Amino acid sequence: MGKTIAIANQKGGVGKTTTAVNLAAGLAVEEKTVLLVDADPQGNATSGSGVIREKSRKTLYDAISNQVPLENIIFPTEFPLLWVIPADKNLAGAEIELVDQDRREYKLKELLDVAKSEFDYIIIDCPPSLGLLTVNGLTAADSLLVPIQCEYFALEGVTELFDTLARLRRSLNPELTIEGLLLTMYDERTNLSAAVARDLRDFYGSQVLDTVIPRNVRLAEAPSFGKPIILYDIRSRGSESYMQLAKEILNHG
Numbered sequence: 001m002g003k004t005i006a007i008a009n010q011k012g013g014v015g016k017t018t019t020a021v022n023l024a025a026g027l028a029v030e031e032k033t034v035l036l037v038d039a040d041p042q043g044n045a046t047s048g049s050g051v052i053r054e055k056s057r058k059t060l061y062d063a064i065s066n067q068v069p070l071e072n073i074i075f076p077t078e079f080p081l082l083w084v085i086p087a088d089k090n091l092a093g094a095e096i097e098l099v100d101q102d103r104r105e106y107k108l109k110e111l112l113d114v115a116k117s118e119f120d121y122i123i124i125d126c127p128p129s130l131g132l133l134t135v136n137g138l139t140a141a142d143s144l145l146v147p148i149q150c151e152y153f154a155l156e157g158v159t160e161l162f163d164t165l166a167r168l169r170r171s172l173n174p175e176l177t178i179e180g181l182l183l184t185m186y187d188e189r190t191n192l193s194a195a196v197a198r199d200l201r202d203f204y205g206s207q208v209l210d211t212v213i214p215r216n217v218r219l220a221e222a223p224s225f226g227k228p229i230i231l232y233d234i235r236s237r238g239s240e241s242y243m244q245l246a247k248e249i250l251n252h253g
């Protein structure tokens, strides 16, 4: 049985998608079979992993709302062991359509149940909100990975996210664990990054992952080429840090 990791933080622009795409690619390079699920109507994980936009292409929305079978929404990438379930702006509609449906929080979990035995890892990129799509992501997951940008107010919202986690554990997903908090966009030239890292480790201790993702312009450039960092610039610090993250996650088992 594979492990499903949801990447979530309702704060926008903290590195969720960058982490989802590059962790997924890193695990695939480590010879694990990986399914990257884009659960965000922005579709950034889809384009960032090189899945081409086509009108006729089916997406997560079609599976959730129109019962299109799972095998029709799984697409290959440049990595032999990495596949993607794409999303586009239609997915925003699912959030509305699902509101009055039974088991609306379980749609993604039910969809991915079959895939769980086929992949070593399923990585879910959640949107920047605590709405129904994120709740679906967290209900489908075994663990939660929270990217945290080394900025002012970085910790704001983490408490709210952990409240949501506690609520989910009481009802929808008692088994959900914390994979870790990941420091992103760390800038070693600023005292601020160091201060945020220190606060976070003081407060959350060993829940903070050892791997720290530096601010690295190559990471910001790679998505416009539809490439994970390891294909775009394998020697960059961004690439090294995400390979290290993949190894750390593998060590968690």
Ligand SMILES: Nc1ncnc2c1ncn2[C@@H]1O[C@H](COP(=O)(O)OP(=O)(O)OP(=O)(O)O)[C@@H](O)[C@H]1O
Residues within 6 Å of the ligand: 011, 012, 013, 014, 015, 016, 017, 018, 019, 040, 042, 044, 126, 127, 128, 184, 185, 186, 213, 214, 215, 216, 217, 219, 220, 221, 223, 238
């Ligand atoms: N370590 C990094 N160094 C430099 N730029 C980065 C880094 N991580 C992410 N970025 C850039 O910062 C922006 C936000 O990153 P990303 O899209 O991964 O965040 P997100 O949390 O998924 O955003 P959203 O909440 O909108 O989904 C992007 O332009 C991305 O390329």
Ligand SMILES: [Mg+2]
Residues within 6 Å of the ligand: 016, 017, 018, 040, 042, 044, 126, 127
């Ligand atoms: Mg994103």
